[in-house]
Structure formats: C-alpha cells, structure tokens
Amino acid sequence: MKLYYATGACSLAPHIALSEAGLPFELVRVDLGTHKLTNGADYTKINPKGYVPLLELDNGERLSEVAVILQYIADRKPGTLAPAFGSMERYRVMEWLNFVATEIHKGMGPLWKADIPESVKKAAMDALSRRFDYVAATLAKQPYLTGSSFTIADAYLFTIVNWHNFLKFDLARWPALQAFQERVAARPKVNDALVAEHLVKKTAAATA
Numbered sequence: 001m002k003l004y005y006a007t008g009a010c011s012l013a014p015h016i017a018l019s020e021a022g023l024p025f026e027l028v029r030v031d032l033g034t035h036k037l038t039n040g041a042d043y044t045k046i047n048p049k050g051y052v053p054l055l056e057l058d059n060g061e062r063l064s065e066v067a068v069i070l071q072y073i074a075d076r077k078p079g080t081l082a083p084a085f086g087s088m089e090r091y092r093v094m095e096w097l098n099f100v101a102t103e104i105h106k107g108m109g110p111l112w113k114a115d116i117p118e119s120v121k122k123a124a125m126d127a128l129s130r131r132f133d134y135v136a137a138t139l140a141k142q143p144y145l146t147g148s149s150f151t152i153a154d155a156y157l158f159t160i161v162n163w164h165n166f167l168k169f170d171l172a173r174w175p176a177l178q179a180f181q182e183r184v185a186a187r188p189k190v191n192d193a194l195v196a197e198h199l200v201k202k203t204a205a206a207t208a
C-alpha cells in the first residue's frame, strides 16, 4: 500500500495505524502548498480532492477520507486496532471517529487561517474547548477513548490534538488529554511514525 501524506497533517493518523498494524507500506509526500509530489507530479491528478490522506491499495484502487482509511487499515488486522465490524464496540469506535472528524478536526480549521478575524478564531477555540472538556472527561476515566485498548480513534485524536504544537495553544487546561498525548506518543510504533515524518527524534524506548 502507498500512503500519500503531508508532514504532521491528518494523514499522520493512517500512518500511525499502518505502523501499529505492522503492515508493509510506502510513504509518498505531498506538498500541500503546490499540490505536487517530490518528483514534480501533479497530486490533483492522483486525488482530485487535492487533500491528504489518500491510500493506494496494491491493486491500484484508491481510498480517501481519514475515518474510512483508518477502518480499512484496521480491518486488515482484525481485532488489533478496531473491534469486529457490526459489533456494538465497533459502533463506539465509529462514533469517536466521526466526533474527531467533524467536531475536532474540522473545528480546528479556522485556527490555521491567517486571514480570519480574531473574533472568529476565538469562537472556534471556545467551541473546541467544549469538545476537549468532553474528551478529557472520558480520558480521566480510562487510558483510551473506548477503554483500555488503543484504537484507530485514538490515532486520529492524537494526530489532531498534536496540532496544538503548531497552533500554540496550551493543553494544560485538560490534564487528562495532555496525559493521553504523552501516552500515545510513547507507543513505539507511534514514535516510528513521528520519527518518519521528522516530528520527533527517535526515543530510547522506541529503539528497545
């Protein structure tokens, strides 16, 4: 499989899932400023949506949308990163995936834009803070979103909340969320993905 990605973007979530699942994959970097690959190819010819992530299967078929790609990856290794399709536990993971996609990922959009008035950014951050309150209350009771096991929903949440490093907002207001970020970052396979995207240096734990 080939994962089209941009450094630190939401494509980090499927990158983490591929790494955690132990599946063979190739990374193809996309410059989101020019929509070109490093070899100069036009990415919009590969994905007309223009955005990352995109997963290219070995048969050449292409799959987009973070929450769907994550489930495709999880289902290649049943029982590791998501419960069985059709089970109530799976619907809980899907409920979180949709929440992260629509309430957190897309809720963060205005914070990235330089040409948006401060009042709009403040309203976006206020809404986001209420979502973080909800997530943090869950994570105060259990290590991962759906309980004691790491799932694709955690990979997605971690990826999006990691943007606080670029957007410079403080997570200290949500200690359980801050602890979650540290817990996920310490997973050796997550560290591998972060290192591959040059977001962190390799840790001693990850080399063990």
Ligand SMILES: N[C@@H](CCC(=O)N[C@@H](CS)C(=O)NCC(=O)O)C(=O)O
Binding pocket: 009, 010, 011, 032, 050, 051, 052, 053, 064, 065, 066, 067, 101
């Ligand atoms: N609905 C899409 C959203 C993906 C998305 O927002 N990708 C961003 C990076 S995190 C992107 O590539 N933006 C550049 C663009 O839209 O041209 C999904 O779930 O995959």
